[in-house]
Amino acid sequence: MANINVKLKIWRQKNEKDAGKFDVYDLKGVSTDSSFLEMMDVLNEQIIQGGGEPVAFDHDCREGICGACSMFINGRAHGPDTAVTTCQLHMRSFSDGETITVEPWRSSGFPVIKDLMVDRAAFDQILQEGGFVSINTGGVPDANAIPIPKDDADASFDAATCIGCGACVATCKNGSAMLFVSAKVSQLALLPQGRVEASRRAKAMVAKMDELGFGSCTNTGACEVECPKEISIANIARLNREFLGANIKS
Amino acid sequence: MVLDAKIPKGPLAEKWSKYKASQNLVNPANKRKLDIIVVGTGLAGASAAASFGELGFNVKAFCYQDSPRRAHSIAAQGGINAAKNYPNDGDTVYRLFYDTIKGGDYRSREANVYRLAEVSNSIIDQCVAQGVPFAREYGGLLDNRSFGGALVSRTFYARGQTGQQLLLGAYGALNRQIKAGKVKMYTRSEMMDVVLVDGRARGIVTRNMVTGAVESHFGHAVVLATGGYGNVFFLSTNAMGSNVSAAWKAYKRGALFANPCYVQIHPTCIPVHGEFQSKLTLMSESLRNDGRIWVPKKKEDAAAIREGRLKGSEIKEDDRDYYLERRYPAFGNLVPRDVASRAAKERCDAGFGVGKTGLAVFLDFKDSINRLGEDAIRARYGNLFQMYEKITDHNPYKTPMMIYPAIHYTMGGIWVDYELQTTIKGLFAAGEANFSDHGANRLGASALMQGLADGYFVLPYTIQNYLADQINVPRIPTDHPAFKQAEEDVKAFINRLKSVNGKQSVDHFHKILGHYVWDFIGMARDKQGLESVIGKIRALKAEFWKDVRIPGEVKGLNTELEKANRVADFFELAELMAHDALEREESCGGHFRTEFQTPEGEAKRDDANFMYVAAWEYKGDNQTPQVHKEPLNYEYIEVKARNYK
Numbered sequence: 011m012a013n014i015n016v017k018l019k020i021w022r023q024k025n026e027k028d029a030g031k032f033d034v035y036d037l038k039g040v041s042t043d044s045s046f047l048e049m050m051d052v053l054n055e056q057i058i059q060g061g062g063e064p065v066a067f068d069h070d071c072r073e074g075i076c077g078a079c080s081m082f083i084n085g086r087a088h089g090p091d092t093a094v095t096t097c098q099l100h101m102r103s104f105s106d107g108e109t110i111t112v113e114p115w116r117s118s119g120f121p122v123i124k125d126l127m128v129d130r131a132a133f134d135q136i137l138q139e140g141g142f143v144s145i146n147t148g149g150v151p152d153a154n155a156i157p158i159p160k161d162d163a164d165a166s167f168d169a170a171t172c173i174g175c176g177a178c179v180a181t182c183k184n185g186s187a188m189l190f191v192s193a194k195v196s197q198l199a200l201l202p203q204g205r206v207e208a209s210r211r212a213k214a215m216v217a218k219m220d221e222l223g224f225g226s227c228t229n230t231g232a233c234e235v236e237c238p239k240e241i242s243i244a245n246i247a248r249l250n251r252e253f254l255g256a257n258i259k260s
Numbered sequence: 261m262v263l264d265a266k267i268p269k270g271p272l273a274e275k276w277s278k279y280k281a282s283q284n285l286v287n288p289a290n291k292r293k294l295d296i297i298v299v300g301t302g303l304a305g306a307s308a309a310a311s312f313g314e315l316g317f318n319v320k321a322f323c324y325q326d327s328p329r330r331a332h333s334i335a336a337q338g339g340i341n342a343a344k345n346y347p348n349d350g351d352t353v354y355r356l357f358y359d360t361i362k363g364g365d366y367r368s369r370e371a372n373v374y375r376l377a378e379v380s381n382s383i384i385d386q387c388v389a390q391g392v393p394f395a396r397e398y399g400g401l402l403d404n405r406s407f408g409g410a411l412v413s414r415t416f417y418a419r420g421q422t423g424q425q426l427l428l429g430a431y432g433a434l435n436r437q438i439k440a441g442k443v444k445m446y447t448r449s450e451m452m453d454v455v456l457v458d459g460r461a462r463g464i465v466t467r468n469m470v471t472g473a474v475e476s477h478f479g480h481a482v483v484l485a486t487g488g489y490g491n492v493f494f495l496s497t498n499a500m501g502s503n504v505s506a507a508w509k510a511y512k513r514g515a516l517f518a519n520p521c522y523v524q525i526h527p528t529c530i531p532v533h534g535e536f537q538s539k540l541t542l543m544s545e546s547l548r549n550d551g552r553i554w555v556p557k558k559k560e561d562a563a564a565i566r567e568g569r570l571k572g573s574e575i576k577e578d579d580r581d582y583y584l585e586r587r588y589p590a591f592g593n594l595v596p597r598d599v600a601s602r603a604a605k606e607r608c609d610a611g612f613g614v615g616k617t618g619l620a621v622f623l624d625f626k627d628s629i630n631r632l633g634e635d636a637i638r639a640r641y642g643n644l645f646q647m648y649e650k651i652t653d654h655n656p657y658k659t660p661m662m663i664y665p666a667i668h669y670t671m672g673g674i675w676v677d678y679e680l681q682t683t684i685k686g687l688f689a690a691g692e693a694n695f696s697d698h699g700a701n702r703l704g705a706s707a708l709m710q711g712l713a714d715g716y717f718v719l720p721y722t723i724q725n726y727l728a729d730q731i732n733v734p735r736i737p738t739d740h741p742a743f744k745q746a747e748e749d750v751k752a753f754i755n756r757l758k759s760v761n762g763k764q765s766v767d768h769f770h771k772i773l774g775h776y777v778w779d780f781i782g783m784a785r786d787k788q789g790l791e792s793v794i795g796k797i798r799a800l801k802a803e804f805w806k807d808v809r810i811p812g813e814v815k816g817l818n819t820e821l822e823k824a825n826r827v828a829d830f831f832e833l834a835e836l837m838a839h840d841a842l843e844r845e846e847s848c849g850g851h852f853r854t855e856f857q858t859p860e861g862e863a864k865r866d867d868a869n870f871m872y873v874a875a876w877e878y879k880g881d882n883q884t885p886q887v888h889k890e891p892l893n894y895e896y897i898e899v900k901a902r903n904y905k
C-alpha cells in the first residue's frame with residue numbers, strides 16, 4: 011500500500027439542459043488500496059468541507075454486480091483495468107501525480123442527468139419488449155422435467171451475466187446497444203424455455219433499440235473489449251441469426 | 261395491544277392448503293378496480309408486483325435505483341434453498357423446516373417457516389421456467405451444493421451470482437407486466453411516508469430523486485419490500501443505498517417493528533482495510549464447502565504474520581488451528597453463521613488473528629485444490645476469487661484468503677402476521693423488510709427463498725383475502741387531506757434537514773454511528789454497554805440536527821439530501837436496536853449477551869422467559885418505545901439447545 015496524489019479533471023453538469031464543463035481538483039494522500047469510488051467519496055468530502063456541491067455519480071452495490079456505476083475514465087469505459095466495473099477499479103491502477111479525466115457515458119441513448127450520472131431507462135424499455143419468457147407465476151413443470159446440456163446452460167449463463175451498465179454503448183463509436191441486446195437474446199435462446207419465443211423476442215428488442223436512437227453495429231468489437239463482464243460478440247452473431255430467422259418467417 | 265398472528269388452525273402440514281381453500285378471493289372484473297402499491301422491486305417486490313399484475317390488479321411499483329434490475333438482491337452470491345431432494349440425500353419439506361427453525365435458534369413461528377419450506381420447490385420450478393440458468397450436471401439436470409446449518413445439499417446456484425440470476429428472472433416477469441400495462445414502474449423514487457385514511461394504508465408519498473418533486477400515490481393496499489437495515493452499521497455488505505427509511509416511516513405511523521436486535525454478522529467477508537472504506541465485500545458462504553478456516557496455533561506465528569515477517573502459506577500443517585473443525589466436528593466449517601462469526605472473533609480477541617489489523621482469519625483452499633484441481637475450484641468460485649483478487653491484490657489460488665465477520669443481513673423487521681400484513685390494515689411487508697421466518701439467525705441461501713416465496717406464492721393469495729372486501733372502495737384522490745398533510749410533513753422534514761446548514765457531511769455522522777452500533781450492538785453485547793450507547797446515539801443525533809451540512813438545492817437531484825434522510829432514520833433505529841437488545845436478557849442466534857453464555861462460550865437461551873417475538877411500538881421522538889410480546893408456541897418441534905458438535 012502507498013499513498014499517491016492525483017489531479018482530477020471531472021465533468022460537471024448541473025442538469026440535462028446545462029452545457030457542462032470540466033472542473034479540476036487536487037486530491038492528496040489517496041491510498042492505493044482504496045477503490046476508485048472510495049477516492050471519489052474522499053473528493054466529495056473535501057468538496058463539501060470547502061462549501062461546494064459534491065460530484066453526483068451512480069453507484070450502489072460497489073462490488074461489480076448491480077451495473078449502476080458508470081464512469082468514463084481517461085478515455086475508457088470503467089477505466090484502465092480490464093474486466094472490472096468502475097467500483098472494482100482500484101487506485102493502484104494509477105500513479106503518483108497522474109491527471110485523471112472522468113466523464114459520464116456519452117451517448118445519445120443515455121442523456122446526462124447530472125455530473126457523471128446518466129439516464130439508462132432505454133435499456134429497461136428494450137427489455138420490456140421481450141427480455142423474458144412469457145409465463146405467469148405458477149403452473150410450470152418440475153425444474154428437472156427438461157434436461158439441458160451443461161454446455162448450453164453454461165453458455166446461457168455467460169450471456170446472462172450482463173449487468174446492464176451501458177459501457178458497450180458508451181464505448182461504441184456508433185452508440186450501438188447490440189452487445190447488451192444480444193446478451194439477453196442469447197441467454198434465452200440457448201435454453202429450451204426461452205427458445206419458444208426466440209425469433210419474436212429478437213425482432214421486438216431490435217426494433218425498440220432502433221426506435222430509441224441507438225446506432226447500428228458495424229462490428230468494431232470495441233464493446234467486447236470494454237465490457238466488464240466479458241460478454242462475447244459471438245452473442246451478436248447469434249442475435250443476427252435469430253433476427254434473420256424472424257424476418258424470414260414474417 | 262394483543263398481537264394476533266392469525267395462524268390457521270389444523271395440523272402444521274395442512275395449514276397453508278386449508279388457508280388457501282377457505283380464503284376470500286377477488287373475481288377478475290373486480291381485480292381491475294383495485295390498485296396495489298409495491299415499494300421496492302428487489303426479489304420480494306419484483307416477484308410480488310409481477311404476480312399481482314398477472315392476476316389482473318393494477319400495480320404501481322417503486323424503487324430508488326434507476327432500474328429494478330439493480331436492487332440489492334442482485335448481489336446475492338451463493339444460492340437458494342429448496343427441499344427438492346434431487347440428490348437423494350434425505351431432504352424433505354419437514355427437514356428444511358426443521359433446519360430453518362433450529363438455525364433461527366427457536367425464535368421463529370412454526371407455521372410461517374413450514375409454509376416457506378412447503379413452497380420452496382415451486383420457486384425453483386418457477387425460476388427454471390423463466391430461463392434462470394442454474395448450474396447443471398453433465399446429465400443436464402440441476403446441481404446442488406451445501407450451505408451452513410444443513411446436513412444435506414439443497415442449495416441451487418448459478419455460479420457465484422445466484423441473486424443476480426433470480427432477480428433478472430423476476431425483473432423479466434416485471435418487465436412483461438410493465439409492457440402489458442398492468443404495472444407502472446417508478447424508478448429513482450424514494451418513499452417518504454405511508455398515508456393512512458381511516459386507519460388503513462391507502463397510499464404513499466414519494467420524492468422524485470431527479471426533480472425533487474414530492475408526490476402522492478393511492479393504492480387500495482400497500483406492500484413494503486424495501487429490504488434490510490444493515491447499513492445502520494455504516495460498513496456492511498449491503499448496497500450503499502440500502503436503508504430502513506420506508507420501514508421506519510411505517511413504524512412511526514403505527515406498524516410494530518419486531519426483533520430489531522436480531523442482525524446477522526456474516527463470518528466470511530473481506531476484512532476492513534482503512535478508514536476511507538465505504539463498504540464491505542462478502543465472500544460467499546458457499547466457499548466454506550471447499551475452504552478450511554484456520555488461524556495459527558502459536559501466538560508468535562500470528563504476530564509474525566501480522567508484521568509481514570511470515571506468510572500464511574508458510575505455516576506448517578501441525579501449527580494450524582482449524583478451530584471450527586476442532587470445536588464443531590459434526591458440522592465443521594459449515595456451522596451456522598452466528599457460530600462461525602463468534603468463533604472468529606474469539607480467536608482474534610485471544611491474539612491469534614492475522615492480517616495487518618489482527619482482525620482476520622484464513623480461509624484456505626489448498627486442500628481442495630490439491631484434491632480437485634485448480635480448474636474445478638475455478639468453475640465453482642471463479643468470480644469470487646477474481647473479486648477477492650481485485651480488492652486485495654492477493655491471489656487466493658496461491659495464498660489463503662483472509663476473512664473477518666461483517667454485518668450482512670437483518671432478521672428483524674416490520675412485524676407481520678401469517679398473511680404478511682402489518683399491524684396497520686392494508687399494509688403488508690415482504691422479503692428482508694419483514695421479521696418473519698428466520699428467528700434469531702438466518703441460514704444461508706434462505707433469504708432468496710423467503711423473498712421469492714413471499715412475492716410469488718404467499719402475497720398473491722393473502723392480499724386477496726384483504727382486498728376481497730375492498731372492491732367497493734373507490735380510488736381516493738390524492739388531493740384528499742390525508743395525502744396533502746403527509747406531503748406537507750415530508751416537505752417540512754426535507755426543509756428542516758436542509759436548513760440545519762452546519763459544517764459536517766452526512767457520512768461523518770453515519771461513520772460515528774456505525775462505530776457505536778458495531779461496538780455495542782454488534783457481535784457481543786452487555787447491559788452496561790447497551791445502556792450507555794443509547795445516550796451516545798441520542799447525543800450524536802442531536803449533533804447531526806445541529807451541524808449537518810447538505811449542499812445544493814432541495815429541488816433537483818441531491819445525493820447528500822438522500823443520504824441525510826436515511827441517516828436521520830438510522831439514528832432512531834439504532835436506539836431501538838439497543839432497547840431490544842437490552843430487553844432480551846438471554847443469548848440467541850445473532851444476539852449474544854456476554855452475561856448469558858455457557859462455560860464453552862456458546863449462546864445460552866432462556867426459553868422460559870424469552871420465547872417470544874418482541875414487537876415495538878413507536879411512542880414519540882426520544883421516548884422509550886413500548887414492547888409487545890407475541891409468544892412462540894412449538895407444537896411440532898422439540899425445543900433443544902442448538903448443537904452443531
Ligand SMILES: Cc1cc2nc3c(=O)[nH]c(=O)nc-3n(C[C@H](O)[C@H](O)[C@H](O)COP(=O)(O)OP(=O)(O)OC[C@H]3O[C@@H](n4cnc5c(N)ncnc54)[C@H](O)[C@@H]3O)c2cc1C
Binds near residue numbers: 301304335
Ligand atoms: C452480498 C450479499 C450476498 C447475499 N447472498 C445471499 C445468498 O447467497 N442467498 C440468500 O438466500 N441470501 C443472500 N443474501 C441476502 C439476500 O440477498 C437479501 O436478503 C435479499 O435479496 C433481500 O431481498 P428484498 O427483495 O427483500 O430486498 P432488496 O433486494 O434489498 O430490495 C429492496 C428494494 O426496495 C427499494 N427501496 C428501499 N428503500 C426504498 C425507499 N425508501 N423507497 C423506495 N424504494 C426503496 C430498493 O430500490 C429495492 O428495489 C445476500 C446478501 C448480501 C448483502
Ligand code: SF4
Binds near residue numbers: 172176240
Ligand atoms: S454487455 Fe457488457 S458492457 Fe454492455 S451493458 Fe452488458 S455488461 Fe455492460
Ligand code: FES
Binds near residue numbers: 071079
Ligand atoms: S456500484 Fe454496482 S457495479 Fe459498480
